[in-house]
Amino acid sequence: AAGVIQSPRHLIKEKRETATLKCYPIPRHDTVYWYQQGPGQDPQFLISFYEKMQSDKGSIPDRFSAQQFSDYHSELNMSSLELGDSALYFCASSLGSVWGRKLFFGSGTQLSVL
Amino acid sequence: AQKVTQAQTEISVVEKEDVTLDCVYETRDTTYYLFWYKQPPSGELVFLIRRNSFDEQNEISGRYSWNFQKSTSSFNFTITASQVVDSAVYFCALSGRSDYKLSFGAGTTVTVRA
Numbered sequence: 001a002a003g004v005i006q007s008p009r010h011l012i013k014e015k016r017e018t019a020t021l022k023c024y025p026i027p028r029h030d031t032v033y034w035y036q037q038g039p040g041q042d043p044q045f046l047i048s049f050y051e052k053m054q055s056d057k058g059s060i061p062d063r064f065s066a067q068q069f070s071d072y073h074s075e076l077n078m079s080s081l082e083l084g085d086s087a088l089y090f091c092a093s094s095l096g097s098v099w100g101r102k103l104f105f106g107s108g109t110q111l112s113v114l
Numbered sequence: 115a116q117k118v119t120q121a122q123t124e125i126s127v128v129e130k131e132d133v134t135l136d137c138v139y140e141t142r143d144t145t146y147y148l149f150w151y152k153q154p155p156s157g158e159l160v161f162l163i164r165r166n167s168f169d170e171q172n173e174i175s176g177r178y179s180w181n182f183q184k185s186t187s188s189f190n191f192t193i194t195a196s197q198v199v200d201s202a203v204y205f206c207a208l209s210g211r212s213d214y215k216l217s218f219g220a221g222t223t224v225t226v227r228a
Contacts, residue, residue, distance in 0.1 A: 033215075042205060042218035043159070056215055090159060100147040100166060100209055103216060105159035 004106035025093030137206030
């Protein structure tokens with residue numbers, strides 16, 4: 001069965017650079033979530049989209065922005081990167097944004113900021 | 115506000131031993147969902163189980179079982195006859211009626227030795 005696809009798997013950037021992470025949800029899933037997991041930490045919710053509209057917002061820095069496109073894929077744009085942005089970024093998808101839905105996670109993008 | 119506490123940071127067992135992971139949660143919601151996710155060394159987050167707050171019936175699914183006790187706000191997870199492939203970080207998570215986003219505990223690292 002198709003899963004959530006994230007690209008790239010690994011990304012190395014320098015301070016003050018920009019990065020774009022992509023997420024392709026499971027086919028027919030209309031809701032996308034972004035999570036950030038620092039080293040040895042639990043995943044922290046960043047932002048979510050339902051039917052191309054932002055549905056919820058967590059602890060996402062102003063330097064980050066995201067959107068969901070007409071084909072339901074999503075991109076997380078990160079600017080003015082800082083060392084502290086180094087983390088594993090997960091995308092998850094679900095069918096519908098109804099509370100309690102199972103989230104299916106991708107394998108994550110490991111971002112290293114040097 | 116939602117909070118999930120996994121007091122055990124690391125657990126190490128020998129193959130075939132049972133492993134019980136503790137999870138305690140806090141929420142003001144009377145209706146909520148509880149989850150367990152597994153994160154193997156490869157990094158992806160894998161959904162294991164989901165339980166809603168109205169269903170305190172404990173179940174067994176293969177080698178996995180869980181003990182949900184609303185009175186003590188606990189949602190413990192047991193792996194029976196552990197195997198080396200069970201080595202991973204296990205996260206307990208909560209989604210409340212008033213705060214849809216998934217809130218994770220800090221995770222428990224399980225190491226199963228052959």
